[in-house]
Amino acid sequence: MSLSGKKILVVGGSSGMGLATALAAAAQGAELVLSSRSQARLDAAAARFGTPVSTIAADAADDDAVRALFARTGPLDHVVVTAAVVNRKPLAEITLEEAHQAFETKFWTQFNVARRAAPVIRPGGSITLFSGISSQRGFASLVVASAINGAVDALCRSLALALAPVRVNAVSPGFVDTKSHRDTAREKVLEAVAAGLPLGRVGQPEDLARAVLFLMESPYSTGSVVVVDGGHLAG
Numbered sequence: 001m002s003l004s005g006k007k008i009l010v011v012g013g014s015s016g017m018g019l020a021t022a023l024a025a026a027a028q029g030a031e032l033v034l035s036s037r038s039q040a041r042l043d044a045a046a047a048r049f050g051t052p053v054s055t056i057a058a059d060a061a062d063d064d065a066v067r068a069l070f071a072r073t074g075p076l077d078h079v080v081v082t083a084a085v086v087n088r089k090p091l092a093e094i095t096l097e098e099a100h101q102a103f104e105t106k107f108w109t110q111f112n113v114a115r116r117a118a119p120v121i122r123p124g125g126s127i128t129l130f131s132g133i134s135s136q137r138g139f140a141s142l143v144v145a146s147a148i149n150g151a152v153d154a155l156c157r158s159l160a161l162a163l164a165p166v167r168v169n170a171v172s173p174g175f176v177d178t179k180s181h182r183d184t185a186r187e188k189v190l191e192a193v194a195a196g197l198p199l200g201r202v203g204q205p206e207d208l209a210r211a212v213l214f215l216m217e218s219p220y221s222t223g224s225v226v227v228v229d230g231g232h233l234a235g
């Protein structure tokens with residue numbers, strides 16, 4: 001199976017793993033639509049493609065905007081959702097409102113994009129969500145994120161039943177060096193994590209893009225959460 005000629009929407013496609021997925025799919029001949037909130041970021045992302053890509057600015061947390069997004073895309077083969085805003089505040093500092101907001105920006109966005117996407121997905125098509133390995137292993141510094149990621153894993157399995165025959169899968173990354181997250185504190189975390197991993201490095205966005213392409217092209221995969229973490233959960 002090839003992605004050549006397939007139409008793919010990446011919600012969160014202006015940076016990080018969403019952009020890497022879009023670039024990898026375009027290299028296989030897929031037709032890409034990138035969406036995120038900022039048209040400027042989308043324009044910068046689109047400039048990295050060798051062929052024309054469509055861009056649609058939309059806030060995935062806004063139901064009207066999501067409905068309008070799918071009205072504009074029309075029929076699609078695959079939808080990938082990487083959209084999220086991560087709040088890295090420690091447990092003692094994060095407010096309840098901020099914790100709710102974190103769910104809003106990662107969990108409810110995926111819930112809503114997936115259910116609005118399903119009616120426009122062509123036979124054999126798929127939706128790929130993004131969780132994270134804190135769903136399967138405790139991290140004292142990622143209490144809210146781990147709850148969100150656990151919810152996304154559960155959402156994936158139930159959506160695979162509720163939206164069938166549309167296939168619904170999730171990719172669960174370990175620590176990934178998406179340039180958008182880089183600051184001194186983050187660099188120290190990534191260095192420390194890399195030193196403890198069997199593969200001796202953190203992930204690159206392209207490592208995760210491979211997993212998304214596999215799930216899009218794998219006609220018998222649905223309800224699967226695929227971990228790509230450099231062996232983090234093994235140790």
Ligand SMILES: NC(=O)c1ccc[n+]([C@@H]2O[C@H](COP(=O)([O-])OP(=O)(O)OC[C@H]3O[C@@H](n4cnc5c(N)ncnc54)[C@H](OP(=O)(O)O)[C@@H]3O)[C@@H](O)[C@H]2O)c1
Binds near residue numbers: 012173
């Ligand atoms: N990086 C890691 O180490 C890591 C580890 C585990 C899990 N993850 C998960 O993997 C996924 C992708 O992470 P990433 O590092 O690739 O993220 P990223 O580089 O920060 O990219 C996030 C993308 O989502 C868009 N976005 C954010 N809020 C949005 C909204 N409300 N509506 C539409 N678009 C929105 C952003 O663009 P705009 O600003 O233009 O909206 C951007 O394109 C996330 O779910 C993240 O939690 C990441």
